[in-house]
Amino acid sequence: MDTQQNTALTRALAEVPGPLPASGVIHIVIPHTSRFTVVGNHLAQHPDLSCTAVGIAVRIQSLPPGARVGIKELAARCREGEKRVAAALRELETCGYLQRARVRLPGGRIVTRTVFCNQPTALLRPRRPAAAASTSTSTSTSTSTSTAAVQQRPAPVQAQAEAQPPTPAPAQASAPAAPAARPATPPAPPPAPPTPAPPQPPALPFVPLVPPPTAPKPPPTPLPRPGGPTPELDRAATALLGDLRRHAPQFTLSETDIRQLAPGVAAWLERDAHPDTIRHTLTNDPPHPLRHPAKLLRHRLTALLPPPLPGSLDLVAPTRPRIAVTPFQTCDDCDRAFRSSAPGHCRDCREDRAYRAYRTEDRAGRTEDRAGRTEGVRTAA
Known part of the structure; x- marks a missing residue:
């Protein structure tokens, strides 16, 4: 009692024509009347496309022309992230379904034009120009219309002739009666001249990413041979x-x-x-x-040809030039560390020693000068 039965599904399965398969999927096909997109089996069952790429392709086909199909816009519409959407677009671009080209506008701005083709293999076959196709279509349409008119117009006249009873000829008539003149069929109007197709903007050149089967193949790689055959x-x-x-x-x-x-x-x-x-x-x-x-x-x-074995000299690591590093020394006066090749004093102590030596010499010089002046005065006195 707790198991719910889907009566609608049971009724739909009963209406499926033919015997049901013993295993595998059972299709219940209900025709669409609005809001549907035609998708080819070459895309739905493509062996080189992932399911994400197929789903993104179907989503792009269902969008109206002019809709934004960038990575961020598609990621906002779908549950996949931007990385998976970008990978799916690259797959579609590799298989020829999608093409993205950078175009410079008259104002100097560069935009990306996205072109999606629902059947890229059809672009490899030569196609007739649009004007010739429309001309042939209009000509065939007008010809069929005129032919139908010629075949249908005498029908009422013939029906009237059959409906009227034949008039018996008078017995006194000695000469045979002239055959009744049937109404002449009006000539068919001349076909209207084909209307020239309006000029269309030039389409972007489509460069197929997959080379056609008739493209020349590169020559095969030659078989390797020994340098010194023995x-x-x-x-x-x-x-x-x-x-x-x-x-x-x-x-x-x-x-x-x-x-x-x-x-x-x-x-x-x-x-x-x-x-x-x-x-x-x-x-x-x-x-x-x-x-x-x-x-x-x-x-x-x-x-899979391996490279030649390297020589003994090729395996030696290159020697780097050694940089001479000046060792640390300890100053004899202030015990400060400084770099020098020989022990001694740091720069501040050397400057202090030089300054003190200068002051001592200057003081000694002044003392001698003063003693000389005093001795000169005494001698003069």
């Missing part, structure tokens, strides 16, 4: 490639594949790579099923 290196590389099937049976190579891949293994051996390391790198975690083992080995030999 018979010993070639023999060791050939033996290593031929021995791969003992450790991984799916890497059974033909003689032609071994002859083509041997220079790449020789380049690894030349760079002092251990054979066990090479074998583990080439055969570790292969895809299932492995259809082209030679192509996989060629890719790994090229992409």
